[in-house]
Amino acid sequence: MKNFYLWLEDLHALHQNTVSNFPTDRTKAEVREPKLSLTPMPENNELLVKANVPGKDDIYKASILFQNVNYQQLPKDKQLDLYHFLFTNPLNGHKFYIERLSMRGNNVKVDCSCPDFKNTFNTANYSQNALYGASSKLPSKRNPKNVPGLCKHLWRVVQELQQKGILIDSKTLTLMTYL
Numbered sequence: 229m230k231n232f233y234l235w236l237e238d239l240h241a242l243h244q245n246t247v248s249n250f251p252t253d254r255t256k257a258e259v260r261e262p263k264l265s266l267t268p269m270p271e272n273n274e275l276l277v278k279a280n281v282p283g284k285d286d287i288y289k290a291s292i293l294f295q296n297v298n299y300q301q302l303p304k305d306k307q308l309d310l311y312h313f314l315f316t317n318p319l320n321g322h323k324f325y326i327e328r329l330s331m332r333g334n335n336v337k338v339d340c341s342c343p344d345f346k347n348t349f350n351t352a353n354y355s356q357n358a359l360y361g362a363s364s365k366l367p368s369k370r371n372p373k374n375v376p377g378l379c380k381h382l383w384r385v386v387q388e389l390q391q392k393g394i395l396i397d398s399k400t401l402t403l404m405t406y407l
């Protein structure tokens with residue numbers, strides 16, 4: 229029987245791939261604070277995070293599409309618990325009560341407009357079903373083993389989501405910490 233989970237990537241796997249397969253550690257790079265915008269898509273159990281990330285000469289556009297996201301009814305008493313976060317759409321005031329996203333477990337598709345992502349990860353991420361958007365389908369000299377991963381801008385967006393409490397390392401580990 230084919231194990232289709234082999235074809236899915238979460239942020240934990242992309243991060244591990246990135247730090248263990250390339251000489252430059254992209255997670256240690258200094259990147260300025262990104263501006264995030266979240267688009268909930270409860271009909272598909274997805275959440276799209278788009279970010280403008282300031283670079284040296286340009287503002288790069290990074291995207292992370294989270295899949296298998298759990299949307300739930302806002303509790304009647306409006307008491308939030310540790311497992312969820314509340315997002316209010318600034319355009320129309322709609323409120324979404326969402327289970328915190330996880331480094332391990334939420335499948336993702338990612339993209340960034342920077343040259344590093346285009347030249348290193350675009351084709352590799354595409355081949356693992358972890359690319360958001362169009363693929364160049366060109367083989368990468370910088371990535372001969374075709375390892376999917378994250379550029380420094382995407383990693384900075386991951387850190388920002390963690391700081392805001394939207395993204396946690398692992399649902400199980402976090403629950404154990406609070407017990």
Ligand SMILES: [Zn+2]
Nearest residue numbers: 340342379381
């Ligand atoms: Zn980038």
